[in-house]
Amino acid sequence: MNTNERCSCAKRPVSVPHDELIDIIVKSIHAVLSSEPDTKQPIEESGPHSQRIPLGISNRHIHLTSTTFQKLFGDRAEFESMRPLYQPGEFASKHTLTIVGPKLRSIPGVRILGPLRNYDQVEISLTDAVFLGIDPPVTNSGNLKNAAPLTLVGPNSSLYLEKCAIVANRHLHMPTSEAARLGVKEGDFCRVRIGGEKPTVFENVLVRTNDNWKLQIHLDTDDANAANVRDETFVEFLGKMGTGI
């Protein structure tokens, strides 16, 4: 199609109609994406420990003690599994709660993960925290020293927990044998890279080891959306970055 003919009324000397322009832009983007090898920005760390690790994206969720569960759901309620998670022994339960922040903004349907633990913890994203009006620390699961307050609302009762909300560190689950192979240990921090349309390098990824676990990285929904990834993909392990943040 001769684009100059169609735009003879335009003041600019050469003008392309909108639909054609969009088509040209889309084609150029596709051409760049399909021809762009991962080596465009070489990652120097992808050396001997280069390794693809399955990604699991953690949506906001709750861990409860059995006492808190019975309080919120009633004495006769039974804690039941809905479906197993990737890590052996862990599961998404059938039970959800509404979480409420100090401005009375709430998020319903936040799932409780099993098995029950010996502490109450709500893991949310920073986007959730802004919405709820709280300022939780980015920290390791189980470290509730500076955790933020939330009210949990269940079918039987509600409960204000002064220190329960955190933003979980990016972390890697792995058995100790896998850690040894990758040259890391419990508590180390690593770097990983995600390719695709929004390639991203994540730092401060905490290594957690347990021989019952399978190798997997957990990112929250903010991190996953920043890199435009969903579950069922892989990240590239780039190596250890030190033993503290």
Ligand SMILES: [Zn+2]
């Ligand atoms: Zn995890």
